[in-house]
Amino acid sequence: QKEVEQDPGPLSVPEGAIVSLNCTYSNSAFQYFMWYRQYSRKGPELLMYTYSSGNKEDGRFTAQVDKSSKYISLFIRDSQPSDSATYLCAMGSGTYKYIFGTGTRLKVLA
Amino acid sequence: EPEVTQTPSHQVTQMGQEVILRCVPISNHLYFYWYRQILGQKVEFLVSFYNNEISEKSEIFDDQFSVERPDGSNFTLKIRSTKLEDSAMYFCASGREEYEQYFGPGTRLTVT
Numbered sequence: 001q002k003e004v005e006q007d008p009g010p011l012s013v014p015e016g017a018i019v020s021l022n023c024t025y026s027n028s029a030f031q032y033f034m035w036y037r038q039y040s041r042k043g044p045e046l047l048m049y050t051y052s053s054g055n056k057e058d059g060r061f062t063a064q065v066d067k068s069s070k071y072i073s074l075f076i077r078d079s080q081p082s083d084s085a086t087y088l089c090a091m092g093s094g095t096y097k098y099i100f101g102t103g104t105r106l107k108v109l110a
Numbered sequence: 111e112p113e114v115t116q117t118p119s120h121q122v123t124q125m126g127q128e129v130i131l132r133c134v135p136i137s138n139h140l141y142f143y144w145y146r147q148i149l150g151q152k153v154e155f156l157v158s159f160y161n162n163e164i165s166e167k168s169e170i171f172d173d174q175f176s177v178e179r180p181d182g183s184n185f186t187l188k189i190r191s192t193k194l195e196d197s198a199m200y201f202c203a204s205g206r207e208e209y210e211q212y213f214g215p216g217t218r219l220t221v222t
Contacts, residue, residue, distance in 0.1 A: 032208070032209040034209065034211070036213075041199075041216075042215060042216070043114075043201050043203075043213035043214055043215050043216050044153060044201070044213045045213070046210065046211060046212060046213075049209050049210065051209065088152075088153060090153075090211075092208075092209065094208070095165075095166050096141070096158035096160060096165035096166040096208060097155055097158060097166040097168070098143075098155055098211070099155065100145075100152050100153040100154070100155075101152065102151075102152040103152065103153075
């Protein structure tokens with residue numbers, strides 16, 4: 001079983017839709033959970049980070065962590081064509097090493 | 111807004127040659143990282159660096175790789191004898207907190 005699993009997509013949604021992106025993981029030691037956005041041939045851009053379980057909201061973005069299910073989610077409200085990118089989850093256990101998912105490619109159609 | 115910068119943007123080298131990839135992290139950051147991303151694949155952790163020493167490294171980061179912070183601003187990744195499979199985008203990242211990583215634009219390394 002891979003340490004971090006993420007559906008590669010592509011996921012196509014109409015403009016204004018709520019997008020749900022997810023990752024599952026196998027390592028119960030993970031405590032730090034991050035979401036990045038990556039445009040083609042660019043570096044990942046940190047969107048949100050969460051420590052341990054719970055929800056965190058920032059503008060149109062909400063991150064959720066369910067440690068009991070080893071499942072994390074990123075919700076994007078009122079999606080825009082400019083949100084079209086690859087979304088990466090990443091996780092760490094406090095040992096300065098982070099494991100990334102493969103990324104989900106999102107297309108928001110105008 | 112401060113950014114992580116990386117040079118060069120593209121490096122072409124012959125197999126067996128040494129390369130040095132350079133990064134200037136954001137100035138008040140304490141944690142430094144190198145990652146690589148082979149085309150079409152996921153971002154892979156190479157090494158983290160804190161308090162002037164390596165904190166953690168992956169299996170990929172073998173004896174061919176080394177990192178240095180030669181002065182207060184630069185952070186370098188050296189590959190001693192490049193192989194074809196080292197061809198990838200190499201990203202530097204820095205952060206104020208351990209879980210915070212701001213990535214640079216990357217250096218595309220092509221080994222021929």
